[in-house]
Amino acid sequence: MQATIDQLQQMKLTGLLEAWREQQALPTYHDLSFDERLALIVEREYIRRQNQRLQRRLRQARLPVQATLDAVDFDVPRGLQKLQFLEFAQGHWLQENLCLVLMGPTGVGKSFLASVLANHLCKQGHTVRYIKTADLVLELKLSKADGSYPKLRKQLAAYDLLVLDEWLRDPLSLYEAREVLDILDERFRKASCLFATQMPVEQWHPQIQDPTLADAILDRIVHDAMKLSLRGESMRKLTSKLNKQQENNHEFKSGEEPQSGATQNSKPKAQKGKGNEGN
The missing domain is CATH 3.40.50.300 (P-loop containing nucleotide triphosphate hydrolases)
Structure with a gap:
Protein backbone atom coordinates (compact mmCIF):
# COMPACT_ATOMS: atom_id res chain seq x y z
CA MET A 1 0.00 0.00 0.00
CA GLN A 2 2.94 2.32 0.61
CA ALA A 3 3.72 2.22 -3.10
CA THR A 4 0.21 3.51 -3.85
CA ILE A 5 0.59 6.28 -1.26
CA ASP A 6 3.91 7.29 -2.81
CA GLN A 7 2.31 7.40 -6.25
CA LEU A 8 -0.54 9.60 -5.00
CA GLN A 9 1.98 11.98 -3.44
CA GLN A 10 4.04 12.10 -6.63
CA MET A 11 0.90 12.94 -8.60
CA LYS A 12 0.09 15.60 -5.96
CA LEU A 13 -3.32 14.06 -5.27
CA THR A 14 -3.19 15.22 -1.66
CA GLY A 15 -6.95 15.68 -1.31
CA LEU A 16 -7.57 12.14 -2.49
CA LEU A 17 -4.91 10.78 -0.13
CA GLU A 18 -6.26 12.69 2.87
CA ALA A 19 -9.80 11.46 2.18
CA TRP A 20 -8.60 7.85 1.88
CA ARG A 21 -6.70 8.07 5.17
CA GLU A 22 -9.76 9.55 6.83
CA GLN A 23 -11.90 6.67 5.60
CA GLN A 24 -9.37 4.17 6.88
CA ALA A 25 -9.34 5.77 10.32
CA LEU A 26 -13.08 6.28 10.86
CA PRO A 27 -15.36 3.22 11.18
CA THR A 28 -18.37 5.26 10.00
CA TYR A 29 -17.13 4.90 6.42
CA HIS A 30 -16.80 1.11 6.57
CA ASP A 31 -20.50 0.47 5.94
CA LEU A 32 -20.44 2.44 2.69
CA SER A 33 -20.15 0.70 -0.65
CA PHE A 34 -16.98 0.93 -2.73
CA ASP A 35 -18.67 3.32 -5.17
CA GLU A 36 -19.83 5.60 -2.35
CA ARG A 37 -16.40 5.73 -0.76
CA LEU A 38 -14.74 6.35 -4.12
CA ALA A 39 -17.17 9.19 -4.84
CA LEU A 40 -16.32 10.87 -1.53
CA ILE A 41 -12.60 10.53 -2.16
CA VAL A 42 -12.84 11.98 -5.67
CA GLU A 43 -15.06 14.81 -4.41
CA ARG A 44 -12.44 15.79 -1.82
CA GLU A 45 -9.75 16.02 -4.49
CA TYR A 46 -12.07 17.95 -6.80
CA ILE A 47 -12.90 20.51 -4.10
CA ARG A 48 -9.23 20.92 -3.23
CA ARG A 49 -8.34 21.64 -6.84
CA GLN A 50 -11.22 24.07 -7.28
CA ASN A 51 -10.13 25.97 -4.18
CA GLN A 52 -6.56 26.10 -5.46
CA ARG A 53 -7.71 27.50 -8.79
CA LEU A 54 -9.83 30.12 -7.03
CA GLN A 55 -6.93 31.25 -4.85
CA ARG A 56 -4.75 31.46 -7.95
CA ARG A 57 -7.34 33.62 -9.74
CA LEU A 58 -7.67 35.91 -6.71
CA ARG A 59 -3.90 36.37 -6.47
CA GLN A 60 -3.78 37.05 -10.19
CA ALA A 61 -6.56 39.65 -9.90
CA ARG A 62 -4.57 41.76 -7.39
CA LEU A 63 -7.70 43.24 -5.87
CA PRO A 64 -7.17 46.15 -3.46
CA VAL A 65 -9.69 44.61 -1.07
CA GLN A 66 -11.16 41.11 -0.78
CA ALA A 67 -14.79 42.15 -0.43
CA THR A 68 -17.95 40.11 -0.96
CA LEU A 230 -23.25 56.86 -8.24
CA ARG A 231 -23.82 60.02 -6.24
CA GLY A 232 -23.82 61.20 -2.66
CA GLU A 233 -21.37 61.73 0.18
CA SER A 234 -18.10 59.93 0.74
CA MET A 235 -18.58 56.53 2.36
CA ARG A 236 -15.68 57.30 4.69
CA LYS A 237 -17.41 60.50 5.78
CA LEU A 238 -20.71 58.70 6.33
CA THR A 239 -18.96 55.95 8.30
CA SER A 240 -17.27 58.56 10.49
CA LYS A 241 -20.63 60.20 11.20
CA LEU A 242 -22.15 56.84 12.09
CA ASN A 243 -19.28 56.01 14.42
CA LYS A 244 -19.68 59.31 16.25
CA GLN A 245 -23.42 58.78 16.54
CA GLN A 246 -22.89 55.31 17.98
CA GLU A 247 -20.37 56.68 20.47
CA ASN A 248 -22.79 59.39 21.58
CA ASN A 249 -25.60 56.85 21.96
CA HIS A 250 -23.33 54.62 24.03
CA GLU A 251 -22.39 57.51 26.33
CA PHE A 252 -26.04 58.52 26.73
CA LYS A 253 -27.17 54.99 27.59
CA SER A 254 -24.37 54.46 30.07
CA GLY A 255 -25.16 57.74 31.81
CA GLU A 256 -21.58 58.92 31.50
CA GLU A 257 -20.41 62.34 30.46
CA PRO A 258 -17.97 62.42 27.55
CA GLN A 259 -14.43 62.64 28.83
CA SER A 260 -11.49 63.85 26.81
CA GLY A 261 -9.16 61.40 28.52
CA ALA A 262 -11.34 58.33 28.01
CA THR A 263 -9.56 55.09 27.37
CA GLN A 264 -9.92 53.09 24.19
CA ASN A 265 -12.19 50.58 25.89
CA SER A 266 -14.64 53.25 27.11
CA LYS A 267 -16.18 53.77 23.66
CA PRO A 268 -17.25 51.32 20.98
CA LYS A 269 -15.27 51.57 17.79
CA ALA A 270 -16.32 50.52 14.32
CA GLN A 271 -14.79 47.20 13.43
CA LYS A 272 -12.40 47.66 10.56
CA GLY A 273 -12.37 44.65 8.33
CA LYS A 274 -10.99 44.35 4.85
CA GLY A 275 -14.50 43.65 3.60
CA ASN A 276 -16.24 46.73 5.05
CA GLU A 277 -17.27 49.76 3.02
CA GLY A 278 -15.98 53.11 4.14
CA ASN A 279 -12.85 51.69 5.77
Missing part, protein backbone atom coordinates in the same frame (compact mmCIF):
# COMPACT_ATOMS: atom_id res chain seq x y z
CA LEU A 69 -21.49 40.99 -1.96
CA ASP A 70 -22.78 40.84 1.61
CA ALA A 71 -20.42 43.70 2.53
CA VAL A 72 -22.16 46.14 0.17
CA ASP A 73 -24.40 48.69 1.88
CA PHE A 74 -27.42 49.12 -0.37
CA ASP A 75 -29.22 51.39 2.12
CA VAL A 76 -26.91 54.37 1.60
CA PRO A 77 -28.55 56.87 -0.80
CA ARG A 78 -26.05 56.92 -3.68
CA GLY A 79 -28.00 55.63 -6.68
CA LEU A 80 -26.95 52.00 -6.21
CA GLN A 81 -29.84 49.69 -7.05
CA LYS A 82 -29.49 46.28 -5.45
CA LEU A 83 -31.14 44.25 -8.20
CA GLN A 84 -29.09 45.95 -10.90
CA PHE A 85 -25.81 45.43 -9.02
CA LEU A 86 -26.59 41.78 -8.32
CA GLU A 87 -27.33 41.35 -12.01
CA PHE A 88 -23.90 42.73 -12.85
CA ALA A 89 -22.41 40.27 -10.34
CA GLN A 90 -23.90 37.35 -12.29
CA GLY A 91 -21.48 38.16 -15.10
CA HIS A 92 -23.80 37.83 -18.10
CA TRP A 93 -22.17 40.94 -19.59
CA LEU A 94 -18.83 39.14 -19.63
CA GLN A 95 -20.32 36.45 -21.84
CA GLU A 96 -21.35 39.19 -24.28
CA ASN A 97 -17.91 40.91 -24.04
CA LEU A 98 -19.50 44.17 -22.89
CA CYS A 99 -17.94 46.94 -20.81
CA LEU A 100 -19.18 48.49 -17.57
CA VAL A 101 -18.53 52.10 -16.57
CA LEU A 102 -18.79 52.85 -12.85
CA MET A 103 -18.96 56.62 -12.31
CA GLY A 104 -19.20 58.77 -9.21
CA PRO A 105 -17.52 61.36 -6.99
CA THR A 106 -14.56 60.66 -4.74
CA GLY A 107 -15.22 58.29 -1.84
CA VAL A 108 -18.62 57.09 -2.98
CA GLY A 109 -17.36 53.50 -3.20
CA LYS A 110 -16.39 52.92 -6.83
CA SER A 111 -13.19 51.00 -6.14
CA PHE A 112 -14.87 48.97 -3.41
CA LEU A 113 -17.79 48.02 -5.64
CA ALA A 114 -15.46 47.18 -8.52
CA SER A 115 -13.52 44.91 -6.15
CA VAL A 116 -16.75 43.23 -5.02
CA LEU A 117 -17.74 42.49 -8.61
CA ALA A 118 -14.25 41.28 -9.50
CA ASN A 119 -14.09 39.04 -6.43
CA HIS A 120 -17.48 37.50 -7.17
CA LEU A 121 -16.61 36.92 -10.83
CA CYS A 122 -13.36 35.23 -9.80
CA LYS A 123 -15.41 32.84 -7.69
CA GLN A 124 -17.53 32.09 -10.75
CA GLY A 125 -14.42 30.97 -12.60
CA HIS A 126 -13.55 34.14 -14.53
CA THR A 127 -10.02 35.51 -14.78
CA VAL A 128 -9.65 39.13 -13.70
CA ARG A 129 -6.92 41.77 -13.52
CA TYR A 130 -7.45 44.89 -11.43
CA ILE A 131 -5.12 47.85 -11.98
CA LYS A 132 -5.14 51.62 -11.71
CA THR A 133 -4.86 53.31 -15.09
CA ALA A 134 -1.68 55.19 -14.15
CA ASP A 135 -0.10 51.92 -12.99
CA LEU A 136 -1.09 50.23 -16.24
CA VAL A 137 0.65 52.92 -18.28
CA LEU A 138 3.75 52.65 -16.08
CA GLU A 139 3.75 48.86 -16.27
CA LEU A 140 3.58 48.98 -20.06
CA LYS A 141 6.44 51.46 -20.18
CA LEU A 142 8.65 49.39 -17.87
CA SER A 143 7.88 46.20 -19.78
CA LYS A 144 9.27 47.78 -22.93
CA ALA A 145 12.49 48.52 -21.07
CA ASP A 146 12.97 44.99 -19.73
CA GLY A 147 11.75 43.11 -22.80
CA SER A 148 8.56 41.71 -21.27
CA TYR A 149 6.20 43.91 -23.30
CA PRO A 150 4.90 41.19 -25.68
CA LYS A 151 4.21 38.88 -22.74
CA LEU A 152 2.38 41.61 -20.81
CA ARG A 153 0.27 42.55 -23.83
CA LYS A 154 -0.70 38.90 -24.27
CA GLN A 155 -1.66 38.61 -20.60
CA LEU A 156 -3.76 41.78 -20.64
CA ALA A 157 -5.62 40.57 -23.71
CA ALA A 158 -6.40 37.19 -22.16
CA TYR A 159 -8.22 38.18 -18.95
CA ASP A 160 -11.99 37.71 -18.97
CA LEU A 161 -12.26 41.07 -17.20
CA LEU A 162 -9.81 43.97 -17.06
CA VAL A 163 -10.66 46.50 -14.33
CA LEU A 164 -9.18 49.96 -14.91
CA ASP A 165 -9.54 52.01 -11.74
CA GLU A 166 -9.12 55.80 -11.58
CA TRP A 167 -9.86 55.88 -15.29
CA LEU A 168 -8.81 59.23 -16.82
CA ARG A 169 -8.21 60.76 -13.40
CA ASP A 170 -5.01 62.08 -14.97
CA PRO A 171 -4.86 63.24 -18.60
CA LEU A 172 -3.36 60.78 -21.09
CA SER A 173 -0.43 62.01 -23.15
CA LEU A 174 -0.06 61.07 -26.81
CA TYR A 175 2.22 58.14 -25.91
CA GLU A 176 -0.02 56.95 -23.05
CA ALA A 177 -3.16 57.19 -25.19
CA ARG A 178 -1.55 55.01 -27.87
CA GLU A 179 -0.62 52.37 -25.31
CA VAL A 180 -4.09 52.33 -23.77
CA LEU A 181 -5.75 52.22 -27.19
CA ASP A 182 -3.65 49.20 -28.16
CA ILE A 183 -4.83 47.33 -25.05
CA LEU A 184 -8.47 48.28 -25.57
CA ASP A 185 -8.28 47.44 -29.26
CA GLU A 186 -7.04 43.92 -28.53
CA ARG A 187 -9.94 43.37 -26.12
CA PHE A 188 -12.65 45.11 -28.17
CA ARG A 189 -15.65 42.79 -28.47
CA LYS A 190 -13.44 39.88 -27.35
CA ALA A 191 -13.33 40.48 -23.59
CA SER A 192 -14.85 42.86 -21.05
CA CYS A 193 -13.49 45.91 -19.25
CA LEU A 194 -14.71 47.73 -16.15
CA PHE A 195 -13.87 51.42 -15.86
CA ALA A 196 -14.12 53.05 -12.41
CA THR A 197 -13.93 56.81 -12.77
CA GLN A 198 -14.74 60.19 -11.24
CA MET A 199 -15.17 61.65 -14.70
CA PRO A 200 -18.57 61.68 -16.44
CA VAL A 201 -18.36 60.26 -19.95
CA GLU A 202 -18.89 63.67 -21.53
CA GLN A 203 -15.67 64.87 -19.86
CA TRP A 204 -13.48 62.02 -21.11
CA HIS A 205 -12.50 63.46 -24.47
CA PRO A 206 -10.58 66.51 -23.13
CA GLN A 207 -8.60 64.19 -20.81
CA ILE A 208 -6.92 62.58 -23.84
CA GLN A 209 -4.31 64.82 -25.43
CA ASP A 210 -4.75 63.71 -29.03
CA PRO A 211 -8.31 64.21 -30.38
CA THR A 212 -8.03 61.39 -32.91
CA LEU A 213 -6.89 58.90 -30.28
CA ALA A 214 -9.60 60.21 -27.96
CA ASP A 215 -12.22 59.45 -30.61
CA ALA A 216 -10.83 55.94 -31.07
CA ILE A 217 -10.69 55.18 -27.33
CA LEU A 218 -14.20 56.44 -26.64
CA ASP A 219 -15.52 54.60 -29.69
CA ARG A 220 -14.36 51.30 -28.16
CA ILE A 221 -16.02 51.99 -24.82
CA VAL A 222 -19.03 54.25 -24.65
CA HIS A 223 -21.38 53.01 -27.37
CA ASP A 224 -22.02 49.49 -26.06
CA ALA A 225 -21.03 50.01 -22.42
CA MET A 226 -23.38 49.64 -19.50
CA LYS A 227 -23.24 52.52 -17.03
CA LEU A 228 -23.70 52.75 -13.29
CA SER A 229 -23.72 56.33 -11.97
